[in-house]
Amino acid sequence: MTRLPALFLSHGAPTLPIDPSMPSGEFAALSTQLPRPNAILMLSAHWGTAAPVASTAQQPETIHDFYGFPRALYEIRYPAPGAPDVARRAAAQLSEQGLLATTQSHGLDHGAWVPMLLMFPAADIPVAQLSIQPHMDAAHHFRVGRALRALKDDGVMVIGSGQITHNLRSADFSAGPNDADPRVAEFTDWFEERLAARDIDALLDYRSRAPHAVLMHPTDEHLLPVFAALGAADDDYTLSVQSLGTYQRTLAMTNYVFGSA
Template sequence: MDWPGWENLAAHLEGLAVTLPRKPSGIVIMSGHWETPIPTVTTAEHPALIYDYYGFPEHTYALKYPAPGSPTLASHAQALLQKKGIACQGDAARGFDHGVFIPFLLAFPDADIPVVELSMSASLDAAQELRVGQALEPLRDNNILIVATGMSYHNLRQFMSGGTQTDHTSVQFDTWLRNTIELPPQERNQRLLAWETAPGARICHPREEHLLPLMFAAGAAGNDPGTCTYNDTVMGKALSGFRFG
């Protein structure tokens, strides 16, 4: 792949698998590209890909990522959500959006780990995503990797304009986010739920769908600490990635 300006992120993703203690038995992932009224999991054995992007080179619409789904893992996830009183459902027709297959093409290129995608709430409720993550924390005891994809900065108008007027703001928000993730878990979660009070929050996230998967991951982390494992400046904007446990 050609990743002009994003080489450091690509290298980070390519080196991710070797940092894990063992190969995951399965993956549950929430991306910033699927919203539903209630939490929904993919249940297909062989999910297709959804090319939910526009104006990219022709070859990007021929990418393949034939990772299997897992109806069993999807059923387990639904049972855990229901146990916590969270209504949920399965979707046998839904495929993987680019928030799944683009990073996984780099991080897990063999496409041999079963993947289940989980939607976020259409209400964009940060507390709801934290609760969903907390409900699914027990999956980690079964060697299931919990993944959240999005962006720590997602103001596409500023990205594409090439302007620099929000560069300082992106650094302010990114610094707040990194400091928050490294707090003790209870304080971390309280601050994440108040993310709109962070400096530059609504400039960096005019709409929060690319930030909320982080709440899901933080919830699933339980009492595990969080650390910043990726930090870069891309197109003048500060970006970070995080890991728990």
């Protein structure tokens, strides 16, 4: 089959599937441009552990890991089957590279099921989730991605799910799409330029080199999944960018596809 791309998705707020003002349809459009995977390995910003953990759940539960949202959101279920074999292989490959990984049964948090619901609503593609390590840096997650790269040859799509900018403290939830802080674009433009140039060294050192990096990510758990996706990408990847705008003044939504040349 076609060698699969690796993806980074900005999953937005949990309300993405039910809020008509948010770009949910664009996720569906993106999925039509991708080869169909045999399984998905998802790294979400919302499952953090001290060391990598891969979920071997046979039928992952839909985790509603948020509070104070409309009732309809809590009634959503994403009943995709798990991919325990993929999880076990991912853990083995990480351990072989010195990134000692374990397995356990774990459901899909909203960073995983929200984009999957929009992209693959039939819920017929097996999904396994792999935790991130919020206390570790970009280089660690790039190394995680490198260890996972071989999974793509077996039809497994590696997806990182987070947010290209994520500072809730500076967000303005009354702001419109045209009220974006100009510093958001300065950061995302730098990041996209470095991705297009395949400048891995600069990207891994983004907190020192990117404009407004600490403002855009006071803590970087929502950006760490992009480095895992980047690590899983081919050395000569082609970059496709789906820019979905900036919401609440500082929360940009951009999706990246790291394709095979």
